């Protein structure tokens with residue numbers, strides 16, 4: 663079976679949708695409300711966690727890690743603190759998608775099987791292995807960048823505009839833009855002042871098209887059968903069922919090659 667064989671077989675009847683949420687230190691009640699939307703449609707989400715709000719997460723969702731490595735030289739301790747809160751995590755997305763070759767080397771040693779630190783907006787980019795065997799699962803849509811570069815989303819907040827040709831669509835949402843239903847960067851900036859005050863944030867909730875209406879439309883479409891909902895961990899488990907392809911055997915063949 664070719665690389666991505668299982669993933670392609672699984673998605674041959676329905677493309678897969680991985681809804682991901684970067685928790686971003688948001689209040690637990692907002693995250694709970696967001697997850698209730700997902701639960702209400704019987705779907706699944708992957709949460710990239712920055713802390714441990716008192717969430718009662720059912721088994722259907724995945725808890726992954728969202729460390730902030732900015733300004734940190736000791737990534738191991740930043741990672742470990744977060745890992746202790748979520749000991750079963752096998753996935754990681756850094757704050758601001760920070761990644762470099764050093765992190766790609768470290769993560770497999772720390773028991774991490776995939777990172778999702780590459781943003782390829784709207785493009786049919788599939789998961790691939792990094793140089794240490796770590797899976798990279800690219801993101802195809804991010805609400806924050808929709809707000810930052812609206813010109814790249816001329817049709818606005820409509821699920822119909824999402825790419826549909828790839829077997830796996832990875833979407834990234836953030837709790838506060840979702841909670842206030844932001845449609846512009848200034849909507850989000852205004853909400854940041856009350857980041858930890860849900861009652862005040864509720865007063866800023868917009869009507870009309872925005873991040874929340876898109877989120878709801880995507881959930882409705884998935885529940886109606888446009889996609890099959892998966893977590894990123896499930897995606898990696900499918901990918902790992904495939905035998906390594908010949909290209910991935912490169913370390914031994916490279917080692918045997920004559921030096922020039």
Ligand SMILES: [Zn+2]
Pocket residue numbers: 684686728756757758
């Ligand atoms: Zn972040």
